[in-house]
Amino acid sequence: MNIDKTLLVIIIVNVLVSIKGFSDQLFFDKYKFQIGAIKRGEKLRMVSSAFLHVDYLHLILNMYVLYIFAPQIILNLGVIKFLIIYLGSLLAGSFYTMSFHKNELYYSAVGASGAVAGVIYAAILLNPDMRLIMFPLPIPIPGYIFGIGYLLYSIYGMKNQIGNIGHSAHLGGAMGGYVFTLLVFPEIFLHSITTIILLGIPIGLLLIFGSKLRS
Numbered sequence: 001m002n003i004d005k006t007l008l009v010i011i012i013v014n015v016l017v018s019i020k021g022f023s024d025q026l027f028f029d030k031y032k033f034q035i036g037a038i039k040r041g042e043k044l045r046m047v048s049s050a051f052l053h054v055d056y057l058h059l060i061l062n063m064y065v066l067y068i069f070a071p072q073i074i075l076n077l078g079v080i081k082f083l084i085i086y087l088g089s090l091l092a093g094s095f096y097t098m099s100f101h102k103n104e105l106y107y108s109a110v111g112a113s114g115a116v117a118g119v120i121y122a123a124i125l126l127n128p129d130m131r132l133i134m135f136p137l138p139i140p141i142p143g144y145i146f147g148i149g150y151l152l153y154s155i156y157g158m159k160n161q162i163g164n165i166g167h168s169a170h171l172g173g174a175m176g177g178y179v180f181t182l183l184v185f186p187e188i189f190l191h192s193i194t195t196i197i198l199l200g201i202p203i204g205l206l207l208i209f210g211s212k213l214r215s
Contacts, residue, residue, distance in 0.1 A: 003067065003071070004070075004071065004074050004079065006074070006079045006082070006083065007066070007067070007070050007071070007074065007082075010066070010086070011063050011066065011067065013051055014051050014053070014059065014062070014063060014112055015059065015063070017031075017048075017051040017052060018051065018052055018053040018059045021052045021053070021110075022055070022056075028052060028110075031044070031045060031048035031049060031051075031052060032045065032048075032049050032052055032108050032109070032110045033045050033046065033049035033094065033097065033108055033109045033110060034106070034107070034108040035098065035101055035102065035104055035105050035106070035107045035108075036105035036106060038098060039105070046091065046094035046095070046098070047090065047091070047094070049094070049109060049110050049111075050090045050093070050094070050110075050111065050112050050114060050115055051112065052110040052111070053110055053111050053112070054110060054111070058111060062111060062112045062113060062116050063112075065116050065119075065120065066112065066115075066116050066119060069116075069119050069120050069122075069123040070082065070086075070119050070123075072123045072126060072127060072130075073085060073119060073122050073123055073126065076126050076185075077126075077184065077185055081184040081185065084180055084183075084184050085118060085119065085122045085176075085177055085180045085181055085184065086115050086118065086119060087115070088118065088176045088177075088179075088180040089114055089115045089116075089117065089118020089119065089121075089122075089172075089173040089174075089176035089177045089180065090112070090114055090115035090118070090173070090176075091176065092114065092118065092172045092173055092175055092176025092177075092179070092180075093113070093114020093115065093117065093118070093168075093169035093170070093171075093172035093173035093176065094114065094169070094172070095172060096114075096168055096169070096171060096172025096173075096175065097109060097114075097168040097169050097172060100168040101168065109169060111169070113169050113170055113173065114169035114170065114172055114173030114176070115173055116173065117150075117169070117170045117171075117173035117174045117177065118173040118174060118175075118176045118177025118178075118180070119177060120147070120150070120174070120177065121147055121173075121174045121177035121178050121181070121199065122177040122178075122180070122181040123143070124143040124144060124146065124147045124195070124199065125177075125178065125181045125182075125188060125192060125195060125196065125199065126181070126185075126188070126192075127143060128142065128143050128144045128192060128195040129142060129143065130142075130143040131143070132146040144195045144198050144199060147174075147199050148198060148199065148201075148202060150170075150174070151171065151174055151199075151202045151203070151206075152202060171206060174203070175203050175206070175207075178199060178200065178203055182196070
């Protein structure tokens, strides 16, 4: 599969910034997402943290998922709309994380997961019949079911603080991917209304009842 130049640049920037962070703890600490620092005015962290990763496995997984799903968006919507979705999802993940953990001054996170979650959701909206694997199920399932399951698991994970994973960034990113896809490609309402409704239900519930997830 030929890789679009814009997507290649995004992947290269993620790799270079992450490798710098692996070997330079001061650099990593300066640009990671941290509630207290952001509240002190270091807003750049809300973007820069999305280009840092914890380790090579974290980096490779995010870049692999991006490599798989992003071309579907670029092919259908073009580079500019893809960038709007990617960057919009990145910011949505950061803002939702900031909102959810606003009283945890030492909460920190890194990774492109929010932007990648938005790309996954956008790809599913554009192609709801795609078949995806969701562990532990051994068989491919329709994309819209994967999307709902992904969101529900992230809600559960955020509520119960499962693993060292930024579930709130996943949720914010998924919401960003959903909203920005509808904004840049409103024609989708003409042929994917059922998928829009199905994927929108858990997002709507999260927005209404999200405050109850805080322990």
